[in-house]
Amino acid sequence: MHDERLDVENLHLWRGDRHVLRGVSFSLSRGECLQVTGPNGSGKTSLLRTLSALMYPEEGRVLWRGQDVRADLAAFHGALAYLGHEPPLKGELSARENLRYWIGVRRRIGSRALEAALELVGAGAWCDRLVRTLSAGQRRRVALAGLALLMVPLWLLDEPTTNLDREGQQLVADLIAEQRARGGMVVTAVHHELPASLRDLRRLELRA
Amino acid sequence: MSRVVTRIADSLVQTDTAPSTQTPAGPDTAQASVLEAARLALARDLRLAFRKRDQLVQPLAFYAMVTMLFPLSISPELSRLREVAPGVLWAGALLASLLALEFLFRDDAYDGTLEQYALSGQSLTWLMFAKTAAHWLLTGLPLALMAPLAGLSLGVPAAALPGIVVSVAVGSIALSLIGSIGAALTLGVKRSSALLALLTLPLSLPVLIFGARATQLAISGGPLLAPIELLAALAVLGLTLAPLAAAAAVRISLE
Numbered sequence: 001m002h003d004e005r006l007d008v009e010n011l012h013l014w015r016g017d018r019h020v021l022r023g024v025s026f027s028l029s030r031g032e033c034l035q036v037t038g039p040n041g042s043g044k045t046s047l048l049r050t051l052s053a054l055m056y057p058e059e060g061r062v063l064w065r066g067q068d069v070r071a072d073l074a075a076f077h078g079a080l081a082y083l084g085h086e087p088p089l090k091g092e093l094s095a096r097e098n099l100r101y102w103i104g105v106r107r108r109i110g111s112r113a114l115e116a117a118l119e120l121v122g123a124g125a126w127c128d129r130l131v132r133t134l135s136a137g138q139r140r141r142v143a144l145a146g147l148a149l150l151m152v153p154l155w156l157l158d159e160p161t162t163n164l165d166r167e168g169q170q171l172v173a174d175l176i177a178e179q180r181a182r183g184g185m186v187v188t189a190v191h192h193e194l195p196a197s198l199r200d201l202r203r204l205e206l207r208a
Numbered sequence: 209m210s211r212v213v214t215r216i217a218d219s220l221v222q223t224d225t226a227p228s229t230q231t232p233a234g235p236d237t238a239q240a241s242v243l244e245a246a247r248l249a250l251a252r253d254l255r256l257a258f259r260k261r262d263q264l265v266q267p268l269a270f271y272a273m274v275t276m277l278f279p280l281s282i283s284p285e286l287s288r289l290r291e292v293a294p295g296v297l298w299a300g301a302l303l304a305s306l307l308a309l310e311f312l313f314r315d316d317a318y319d320g321t322l323e324q325y326a327l328s329g330q331s332l333t334w335l336m337f338a339k340t341a342a343h344w345l346l347t348g349l350p351l352a353l354m355a356p357l358a359g360l361s362l363g364v365p366a367a368a369l370p371g372i373v374v375s376v377a378v379g380s381i382a383l384s385l386i387g388s389i390g391a392a393l394t395l396g397v398k399r400s401s402a403l404l405a406l407l408t409l410p411l412s413l414p415v416l417i418f419g420a421r422a423t424q425l426a427i428s429g430g431p432l433l434a435p436i437e438l439l440a441a442l443a444v445l446g447l448t449l450a451p452l453a454a455a456a457a458v459r460i461s462l463e
Contacts, residue, residue, distance in 0.1 A: 052327055054462050078239065078329030088320035092259035093252075101252040102321075105245040105335070106328045108238045 003065050004079075004153050005029040006051075006185060011060035013043070013050055020046045021057065026204055033176055033186040035194060038206030044189035045085070047206065048156045051187060052082045064154075078106075082156045087143030091132030095123055095142045098131055103149045117145040121171060136163040141171070148175060155179060157188040173198050245330040246338035253342035256315075263311050267347050268354060271304040275358035286363040293362035294423035298416050300358065301351050301376055302383065306408060308347040309387040310401055312339065317395050317461065326462055336458065337451035340388040348380030364427055371426030371436075378439045379419040385446030386411045392457035415442055 006028040013021035020043040028034055036044050049055045051062055053069050053076065062069045069076040089098045096118065103109050118127045121141040131139060140163050147155065155176075161169045173195040176186050188194070194201065240248075257264050278296045279289055316322045316339075325335045355376045356369040364372065390408035394400035422435035 054323065054326065056463065074329050074331070076329075077327050080327065080329075082323070082327050084320055084323060086320055088324045090252075090256060090315075090319060090321070092256055097255070101248050102324060104240060104248045105325070105330060107240050108244070 004183070004185070005065065006154060006187075007063040007066070008051065009060050009063065011047070011050060011057045011062070013046055013055065013057045015046065021050065021206075023060070024204070024206075025060075026202075028185045028187065028202075030183040030185065031180045033180055033188065033198065033201050034204055035201045036187065036189045036204045036206060037191075039208045042206040042208040044206060045158055048082065048084075048158050048187065048189055052080060052156055053077070054082075079152050080154045080156065081147055081150045081152045082158075083143055083147060083160060084158050085162070087139045089131045089139055089142060092130060094130055095127040095134065095138075095145075098142060099146055099149065103146050106150065109149055113149060117149045120148060121145040122167075137165060137168055140164055141168060144171060144175060153184045155184065155186045155188070157186065159191060160188055161190070161192055161194065169195055170197070240330070242331050242334050245328065246334045249325070249335045249338040250342045253339055254345065257342070257346045263308075264346055267304040267308040268350055270307055271300050271351055271354060271358065274300040274303070276361050279361055279363070289363040290365075290427055293359065293364050293427060294420040296362060297355060297358055297372065297376070297423055298379075298420045301355070301380065301419070302409075302412055302416050304351060305347055305380060305383045305387060306405055306412075308343070309391045309404060309408065312343050312388060312391040313395055313458070314391075322395075322458055323462055326459055332455040332458060333451045336388065336392070336454040337447075340384050340451065340454070343388070344381055344384040348384050349377065351380055352377035367429070368423075368426040371432050372423050375419050375422035375426070375432070375436050375439060378436060378443055379415045379422075381443040382415045382439060382446045383412055385443070385450035386415070388454045389450050389457065392454040392461065395458065395461035415439065418442070 011024040418435045425432035
């Protein structure tokens with residue numbers, strides 16, 4: 001897996017008559033984290049959605065391990081975890097059930113791994129409550145537990161620290177550091193600075 | 209009943225207890241097979257449906273009301289009731305299943321579940337198939353089981369009831385599948401119910417026609433195998449094409 005890398009070449013994206021992404025290029029190799037910054041409406045979410053191949057760029061391409069991601073979408077998606085603005089959770093299921101279904105669709109998870117992930121994000125005490133009774137920060141923590149369970153090399157995170165207290169933000173930083181330590185890659189869109197403990201982040205500034 | 213279904217849902221999710229070997233960025237040996245993924249998607253929908261029972265009951269209550277109001281408003285004369293029974297039974301079933309379609313993808317689109325399905329690396333077609341199967345189990349099958357009750361209130365002879373159950377069960381498979389295309393196409397459209405009806409009803413007409421014909425033959429004691437076979441053919445056609453189309457429509461809606 002030494003050739004794992006993400007290359008983005010000259011992305012141009014239009015939404016209606018708005019030119020959202022204007023020639024974005026970067027590459028990311030093992031253990032690197034790219035922090036995408038920029039004001040509201042500068043296209044951070046659009047960039048992440050284009051990287052994940054949910055959106056089609058008008059020009060440019062995304063290469064995973066040197067190959068256009070559209071050539072083998074299933075393989076690329078198998079290597080990728082995308083967390084959007086809202087945690088993809090069902091209000092009528094408990095945190096534990098949510099993870100079992102959401103992650104289980106992608107990979108087999110043993111109950112021990114599930115417990116460990118719930119402990120990791122501090123959800124041990126409330127993981128059997130229905131998600132609709134949880135606070136926004138708690139929901140975000142459940143989503144982070146899912147991220148930890150997925151064990152994939154590429155993370156695309158859209159504002160991962162939203163709604164989190166300081167301890168939760170540190171948790172995000174720890175998760176990202178761990179992902180990098182094991183050779184994973186992270187692209188994250190942020191408003192707020194990530195905790196200072198994360199060093200040598202690469203930055204990409206988008207303009208509105 | 210809900211406890212039974214929860215137990216079914218539980219047995220569908222049995223996670224393997226073996227600790228997974230976790231090699232983070234390495235080759236993923238623990239990737240779930242597509243059938244496991246589909247089974248989980250089905251189990252999730254069943255469990256959710258029983259946590260939100262109003263969505264489950266609404267189409268059934270609608271079907272019961274329509275089919276029971278008819279005999280009250282026409283006449284209690286058996287021969288006349290039997291004449292309209294096929295039409296009432298099937299128009300009611302069609303509209304009830306249409307009513308349920310709105311919920312098929314709406315919540316999943318709203319909370320990001322569809323997005324995660326599309327990015328799961330699993331075949332979205334199979335996941336759509338699983339969702340449609342859950343939808344049929346939760347609306348089509350109950351409608352078929354309710355049809356005898358509705359039939360009796362329309363003066364249908366008891367001997368005709370098994371044929372009616374079979375025809376509604378088979379026909380509703382086709383209805384669920386056709387509906388899944390419409391529901392996926394109208395994702396992201398505001399106030400989509402009118403558009404959904406407009407898209408789905410014309411495609412559902414063959415089901416209505418053959419279904420009503422089967423019911424008519426069941427009542428008159430004729431051979432009803434032919435229309436039921438046609439319904440089954442429509443269901444098979446739907447099985448092969450609808451999940452593909454729904455998956456493509458969902459991908460478009462996510463863009």
